[in-house]
Every structure is written in C-alpha cells, then in structure tokens.
Amino acid sequence: MLFDITEYHLRLKKTKNAMAEKGLDILIVTDPANMNYLTGYDGWSFYVHQGLVVFQDQEEPIWFGRQQDSNGAKITTWLDASNILGYEDYFVQSNTVHPYDVVAKLIASRASKAPRIGVEKDNYYFTAQCFEHLSKGLPNARIQDGGLIVNWVRCIKSKTELTYMKMAGQILENVMDTAVNLIEPGVREGDVAAEVYKAMIAGTPEFTGDYPAIIPIMPSGKRTTTAHLSWADRSYQKDEIVLLELSGCKHRYHAPLSRTVITGKPNTELDEISKTVINGLNTVVDFIRPGIQAQEVEAKWRQAISGSRVVKESRIGYAFGLNYPPDWGEHTISLRPGDTTILEPGMTIHVMPGIWTDTLGFECSEAVCITETGCTTLANIPRQLFVK
C-alpha cells in the first residue's frame, strides 16, 4: 500500500463524520480519485460503472465494479475480499440491465428500509442513468446530493501525500525543461509532445512517473487563443507562441504548471501581457498564506493587474492533488469572487491566471502548497516568457 493503513482509516473516519453532518446513512462514491483516496483502488476501469458504497454503520466500504476488475481491487485496496463485489459482464453497456440494479440490490440487502443515501450527483461517472436505476431499485430510499464530501476531505494533504506531490514536482522540472529546450522552428509539434510524454513517465533515476489526469496541453500560434487545444500535426514556425500546461504525476498525485515559449521576438501585446501576468503571479504567490479567503487571493491579483491591458474574467486558480482523467482539479476551492474558503496549511492550489485573447494566449502559473506561514512551490521553474 502507498499509505499506512491508519491513514486510510483516518480518511474514512473524516468521510463518515461529514456524512453524519449531512444525515447520510450511505454514501456512494463514484469519483475514481475518491475511490483511490479511501481504499487505494487504482485501475483504468472507470469507463465502466464502479464505485464504493460507504455505510455509516459498517467498518469497511464495499467496492463494486466489473468482475474482470475485481482482482485489481484485491491487489490495490486494503479491503477484505468479502467487501469486493464484481458484477457479471452482461451488465456492461447493456440496453436491458444496468450495474446500478446490482448496487440497489446490495443496498437493499444491507441497509434499513428507507436509508438516506448520498450520491456524487455531478461527478462524471455518476450519470443520469445511474441515478434512475438506483432510484427505481430503492423506491423508499431518500437519495440526495453527497457530491464533493470526499473531495473536501482530500483538500488538506498529509505528509506522505505531499512527499508524492514533491516527487511529481521533480518530474515536472524535467518535463518542462524538455519542452522548452526542444521547441524550435521546423521541429514537429508531435515530436516535442512525444519527448514530453517520455519525460513524464520515465521520471527520474530514482523513481518513474505516472500518467497525469490531463494530457500535455501545448498548442501553438492561433490555437493559443483558447484554453484546451494541444499539439497539431505540423512543425513550429518562427515567431509563434507555444503554451505549455504540463504536469508531473506520482502515484496519481500531480504537480501541474504552465509556461509560455515564443520562437522569436514577442510583440508589444505579448510583452505587456507577460510582464503584467508574471508580476500578478509573483504578487499572489507572495500573498498566499493560511487564514485568508480564496476570494482575497483573487482580489489581490485583480489589484495587481489593474490599469493594465490584461482582462481576466475566469477564476485564477483551483485546488488540485490526487486525480484521474479528465481533470486534476479537485472541484472544491476556486480562486474567484464569492469563494470564502479559508486557506489552511496542507492545501494545494494551482494558481493559474491563463490569458486567452482573440489574437494570442499567455500562461504562467505556479502550483503551491500552503504552509504554516505562507506557501511553497512544488517545482522550481523560472517565472518568465521563454524566448527561443
């Protein structure tokens, strides 16, 4: 196991406490990161329905998933084999039966007549169909939103979690170096992306890496005017902007970061934007400390860039950590007006004030961990526009 059993027990206890506050007898956990966090389960099996059923009054959660993945649950979780429930293969992508018929039966056999059940209602892997089959199978249950319960428990990282995130940060330093060094006019974008992938997974001489929850985001030219395009089948040209939003990953823990490269001389617009954003980022990283609200960080940024040509209407950061595709964000804290979360030591935030105008993009971000007195970065990479 990657964590001491006492750490898993503590996570489960915190989860059950949060369930109790909401009056839940049962929580169905479908977020693969939450499944991993509570039990260690790790596999690319989330393309079929799977999850945990956490009963308030039972010691261990029950893992459910496809039969052919149940040995994976035995290998990667701390759960007793009796709490691993593989459903038959004919439930997979069927137009007559659904895995949540099995989940409903399981709950009916173990719970009170009218249990109060929390479900992760906006999680990618809890579809409208899951809700429908669960409700139909448990007509007396009171099913309510229990989304983000485990995500909020995940917000504050333990010492071991931070160790893995710093390992991810070490990988990230290699990854970012690789990308910045290789980008040149005439080089194929896919060849740079290939070396970026290799660096992410090969890791360091001491440890190898894991796949991040988001692909390397590395668009060039016109494609930098938006946030989530990536490499294309072409070669870099002279005087092109290249955005790099990349991450190291170790044991599913991330260290994301973005930087920008230009293959030539920056024009006035890019020059001004890059200086404003880097100054704003520096101000924010110096400002972040425990006891302040998430929205205060955003206000500090807004103040730092005021009077410049930079317009930034979207959030400037979010909590991140352990995750699976499609996102390394935790969907809890956002650095934006209205988010009154008070920052605490052990929280990890990607301060990401990406700028995408109709003519260009610029990204320079920092992944920070909140300490007792301020914050530290997970990787040491110069905050600059890289001119090649």
Place this chain on the structure above:
Amino acid sequence: MLFDITEYHLRLKKTKNAMAEKGLDILIVTDPANMNYLTGYDGWSFYVHQGLVVFQDQEEPIWFGRQQDSNGAKITTWLDASNILGYEDYFVQSNTVHPYDVVAKLIASRASKAPRIGVEKDNYYFTAQCFEHLSKGLPNARIQDGGLIVNWVRCIKSKTELTYMKMAGQILENVMDTAVNLIEPGVREGDVAAEVYKAMIAGTPEFTGDYPAIIPIMPSGKRTTTAHLSWADRSYQKDEIVLLELSGCKHRYHAPLSRTVITGKPNTELDEISKTVINGLNTVVDFIRPGIQAQEVEAKWRQAISGSRVVKESRIGYAFGLNYPPDWGEHTISLRPGDTTILEPGMTIHVMPGIWTDTLGFECSEAVCITETGCTTLANIPRQLFVK
C-alpha cells in the same frame, strides 16, 4: 477540417433521421466523440460541462461550453460563430448555478413550449445533476433517453475515417514493436511505458500521432490477473508475464491491440491458454464477414475453445473508432450472446478475448474492419506469445 463539409452534413442528416424515428425535436449531445463526429470539435475541455444542441428544425447544431473554450470551437468546428455559445466562468464547478441552467434557457428561447428532448443518459459527461437542472429549467419539456443515437451512426466508417484508422494502425505497429523489444528482466516498467508513449505520439516520419483514449495497459506478474492495471514503479523480473493492450491514434481514431510477453519460459497453464486463445482468435477473424450477427461471432469463439481449460464469461469484443478518454469503445456492438446486430462493411471491431485467471493473464487480440467479403486487420502484428 479533417473531413469534407459534405461528410459532416451527411452525419448530421443521419442523426436527424434517427432523432425523427424516436420523435425527438432536440438532441443534447454530451459524448465528446459524438461532438467531434458531428462538428469537428476537438479539445481537452470535457472536464467542464459542454455539448451540442441539435435542433431537428435548425440547420446547424449549437455548441455550448465554457467561454475560454469557445475560440477552440471556432477553430476546430465548421459551425458558424453565431452557433457557438460560451457560458460565463462562474458557472464552472459552482454550488449555486449550473451550466445546464444556460442550456435550458437556450432551448426555451428557441424551441416549442413542450419540446421532446433526447439526452445521452448514460454518457460519462451527462451527470445526474445535468438532468436535474435541465428538467427544472424546462418544466414542460419531455426529456427521454437519446443515448447512443450518434454512436450508432458512427458505427459504419467512411473511407476517410478508415484512412485515419489505418494510420493509427501504422503507429500501433511501431508502438507494439517498441514494447516487445524493450521488455527484459531488470528494465524498469516505467522506462518501457515512457518509450511506448513516445512511439504513440511521434508516430511515423510522415505523420505524428495523437493520445489514445486509454493509457497503455501494461501490467506484469500478479497484476496480469485483472484487466485494467498498468505499469508499476519496479523492474521486470525473470519469468514474468507482461500484458500489452496498446493503441495508435490519429485524429482521435484508434487502432487498439493486445499481445502478451513472457520474460522466460511459459508454464503449462500459460502455454495451453495462449494456444487456445490464438486458435480461437484465428478462427473468429477468419469467420467475421458481413451479414452475420455479433452473437454468432461469439458462438464461433465458444465452439473453438470448447474442451480447453479456457473459461471466458465476458464479451470477446466491441465496436471502436473515434474517441476520447475514458474509452475507445463505441458502446454499441458487443460480441456476446444476445447481441443481434448484423455486421456490415465499414464496421470496426476490436476482437479482444482477454483471459484473466486468479494466477495469470493472457491477451491476444485483433482490430478488424469489416469488408464486403470478410474483414481486414488494421495492423500486421504476429499473433503469438512473445517469449523473451
């Protein structure tokens, strides 16, 4: 654009025909592969809510997504800019508002008072929360399951699609060679995975590759007893089985395949299983042709392996093609009892009779395209157990 505009129009027409058969005025498309198929949209933005609204009585669908991704829609789709709707950033992961509030408003402003709306009810990206907000915002609408409508249209590939899949097959040949050549006792699993990733993305001298919808699945030893684990931070040992389920990808079209390596001499169990499975696979690939039912293919397999020690209760294959994480499968055809789909030329099927017992795993599969007279493979890789 990767396809002629007439091809996109044809896809949309087929979709509207299928909508009409189900009496739908509107179809909300959330599957990223379906979005790409109908409009060309391509970006790693599916971690926030996005989709297409296809109106039966309007020429073009409407793309909706996060504001910062709307330039991505302008760049990658054939849609008129007036049909690209970016919602404000405060809708992202909010606990007060939801992107489907925006979708409901859009529909209310353009549709009849009580439209019949299809939604992809079991798609990863259509959560229970999406359904709830849509229903609440459109109290008079009749919302029903419209899942897989576009997936079924996607089933038969065009000439251009098959060209991309054959390119993916070329990449796959390099990828599989790379893995088989590098696996040796003493080599770190992550170092082989790193080279596999590099080969997937670097592609060929003529074209680079794209990221497949599933990571390289390459577990070793005990971890081969289940279907979806992958590399670990350790070195290969002598006499270990390594499963390889890998794919090439070009323009989001896949060519998946699995093979098995052993670093030493196979024991009797592996020897018997590998011979039985390879014989069964050969029989099935020779048998596949247009006009037969999917379940007949499975029956042929079952007959071929009868009397052996191989037990295979899960489906032995599925349709695949264009896709995004977490799955390259199309969720339409499954090679299993009860699937009466009649095979047609242009369908692409991953014949994947993976075996996972409590002691070992063995995989040998083939990705085939159905032709007028039989089927062809997308890549040319020997069907054997690779003994290293």
